[in-house]
Amino acid sequence: xxxxxxxxxxxxxxxxxxxxxxxxxxxxxxxxxxxxxxxxxxxxxxxxxxxxxxxxxxxxxxxxxxxxxxxxxxxxxxxxxxxxxxxxxxxxxxxxxxxxxxxxxxxxxxxx
Numbered sequence: 001x002x003x004x005x006x007x008x009x010x011x012x013x014x015x016x017x018x019x020x021x022x023x024x025x026x027x028x029x030x031x032x033x034x035x036x037x038x039x040x041x042x043x044x045x046x047x048x049x050x051x052x053x054x055x056x057x058x059x060x061x062x063x064x065x066x067x068x069x070x071x072x073x074x075x076x077x078x079x080x081x082x083x084x085x086x087x088x089x090x091x092x093x094x095x096x097x098x099x100x101x102x103x104x105x106x107x108x109x110x111x112x
Contacts, residue, residue, distance in 0.1 A: 069084075
């Protein structure tokens with residue numbers, strides 16, 4: 001996703017939350033590696049970009065905690081699955097607070 005806007009809006013934040021949930025599901029189901037999840041979403045770089053685009057701090061906190069996946073898996077493997085479930089629960093809880101998306105499509109054609 002290219003972040004070309006000045007500030008996040010509710011739709012952008014919902015997309016990030018859905019991406020968090022999907023990325024965690026993919027990691028849990030061994031569809032992608034933790035390393036790929038870090039490149040896709042859970043990295044200090046992403047935290048930096050989200051902060052600069054004024055994304056909700058609660059979302060930034062979830063992404064920041066997700067940056068610790070590799071450490072948790074290697075240092076406390078017995079807590080890894082519960083950590084993933086906790087991150088997903090936090091994302092679901094936040095997602096419930098957003099209004100339903102009312103537009104027909106969230107991906108729009110770029111009519112140049």
